[in-house]
Amino acid sequence: MAHQTRIPKLASILAVSALGLSLSPSWAARSFTPQAGTWVISDEVDGKPGRGFAIDVQGNTFFMQVFGYEKNGDATFYAATGQMEGDTVTAPLLRYQGGRSFGSEPRDAQEDKSIGDVKLSFRNGLQGTMQLPGEPAKDIERFIFTAPDAAYYQTEQWKTSSRMARWFGLNAQGQVEKSWFAMLKTSPTEPMRLTLSDGQTSETLECSLTTPSDSIRCVAANAADAGQAPVVKEAQFRLLGAQVAGAVSLQAEGAAPLQLLGINTRADYPYSGGVIVGCCANGLESFMPGTFGYAQRPAYQPSNGTWVMDDELTGKPGRGVSLDVQGGKMVMQVFAYRADGQPTFAMGVGDFAPDPELRDVSSARFSLQQYRGGRSVGGAASSGELVRDEGEVMVQVSGRTGGYGMPAGSLAEAMVQFPGESAKRMRRLPLQPWQTLEDQLFGEWYFPGLSYAGRPLTVTLNRREGEFVTNDDGSVRCQFNTQMLRGECQWPTATGTSGSSGPIELQDAFALSNSYVRLRDRYGNLVGLGQVPLN
Incomplete structure (x- = not known):
């Protein structure tokens, strides 16, 4: 399969359903939050099947699922949860056994053992270091599979898209100094353009995609509307799923650059469909003239992070899912068990798009694959190999009107159907207990x-x-x-x-x-x- 040259074969498991942890920190607040989704050890990304991990940080609660291999080559997983102390966390890395396998009867897992503490320190929301038991500290990074050389940027969807976002410029004190509605418009025949509107003025910048990095650089191209002087001199940023990060330089003499915090809200793809790339589940505001329907069918992006099945939330260790959607692709790691109760993982990747049959539903269907022979914790470098396909998984996310038994408009709820099982509801796992x-x-x-x-x-x-x-x-x-x-x-x-x-x-x-x-x-x-x- 073509994706095997770009995406390492990863896996892990959700081993804890209820996390009753203290939520009263005494340390300084962070200036970022690690992005939820798939992460990798930087020097182990070689295009071959390997190990990796899924991270989810909500508030100060940290949860990680490590997917790797036993010393005998069998695929396995571990889980770690703890409280962040500033930018760092130390937590025991736990192994579980006895849980549910694909198509089996309900089975709760139980803790087997701790293999030692894992230590992580983050530099920003995309980079950090990790020290696994028996290993030196290593650089880690968020796994971005829509890099500039990815096929995604060669598609008509990218070349003819308009992306909308909310942008905030933060000063050195972390306060919001400026805010904009941002629209990034790409075209196969004209330069990429960024329009920034603050409610009073609107200005346009001409942009280029920087390679080999995946950042976009935009410079002022015209004066602001209504005869007012332009405000923004330059912007350089990265699109990272539902988030935008970068820096904005202002025209005013002596003005310090602003740190960019952005939220992607919507993307319109003329003639080929639409993808909601961030927060909104309210469809595309692009109606066909004289009709009551959408010019494009929207897709609804689920919330990246750790997911659990509703009917498996028993308060005991079980299986779980990590979802990661970027640029029309979904990567899924399923953290489950073999028929003999030993922990294992399966991983798959496929297209995520409007469902061809169901209105206001987006879906992905792809094979879940099993691997063996990769690197163990504390072991020597080794690449894994494909063992078999476990069968097809289906994921469906509902839009505004709901569908397929789902409540309307939730990007944190979906339906999933594993191999050999009926469809069931799953939801993003909240790591922080709310009193109300x-x-x-x-x-x-x-x-x-x-x-x-x-x-x-x-x-x-x-x-x-x-x-x-x-x-x-x-x-x-x-x-x-x-x-x-x-x-x-x-x-x-x-x-x-x-x-x-x-x-x-x-x-x-x-x-x-x-x-x-x-x-x-x-x-x-x-x-x-x-x-x-x-x-």
Whole structure:
């Protein structure tokens, strides 16, 4: 298969269903959050089947699934969970056994043993170091499988797309100095262009894709509308799934560059379909003239990270899934057990696109593959080899109207059908226990309808008052609407009356919303990727 030259054969397992951990840190907040999904050891990426791991950080709770091999070559997995202390975490690496295999009856697993502590330290949301038991510390990185030389960038979808995003420019103190609606438009015949609008002015920059890195560099191309001077001199950034990271330089003399925190919201692909690349599950705003349908069928990207099956949440160790969707491709690692109860993993990759038969549903179908013979923890370098196909897996994600038994508009819920099993519901695993539904709204939010002294206003929701969460002085009050599954906020207006916002949509409650963007979690950690390499 063509993907085998680009994607290492990875795997791991979800071994803990309930994580009752302390959530009261005493250390400084992070300036980034490690991106959830597939990670690799940098010097082990050689295009051959190997080992890797899936990371998920929510707040200060860390969860990792390591997929590798036993000393005899059998595929296996380990899991580690702990609390981040600033940018670092140390946790026991645990092995499990006795759990469910594909097509088997329900079986809970049990802890077998700890093979020692694993230690991780992160430099930003895409890079860090890891020390496995019996091994030296090694560089690790987020596995990006839509690099500039990937076939994805040669497709008509990329060459004729318009990508929309929310951009925030953070100053040296981490405050939002500027905010924009950003649209990146590519064309097979014209230069790539970036349009930045702040609600008052709009300006255009001409862009180029930098190789061999995957960053995009844009420079000012015209004056701003309405005769006003352009604000942005240059922007350099990377598109990383649902997130954007980089730096923005301003035209003003002596202005310091701003760190870019961006949230991709939508991508339009003329004539060939649409892909939602970030937070929105509300379809494409591109209607056919004179009709009531979409010009393109949207796809709905699920929340990358650790997933579990609803009917297997027993409070005991079990099997689980890591989903990673980038650029129309889905990578899945399934962390499960063999028929004899020994831990193993299966991995697959396939196209993720609008379902050909179901309206408002996106899907992927591909084979899950088993490997053996790769590197063990503490062992010598070794590449794995394909053993067999386990069969086909199907994943379906619903859009606005729901479908296939799923609630409407959730990017953190899906249907999955493993080989030899019936379809079942699965969901992204929340690592932080909430005392109330309103607790999901804790953190620092950007509110687009509010401003102060010409700067975008952010609101930190950090107090609970009955069924509301509020900021320190109680001027902004938000409540969770259980029927609509969204947050709704109110604040006083200049006339003394109570104003109300549009809803805080929580299709991906772990990081993103649409107009309202969570900038920091309940502990003050920035949800962005921080200062990532651009060259």
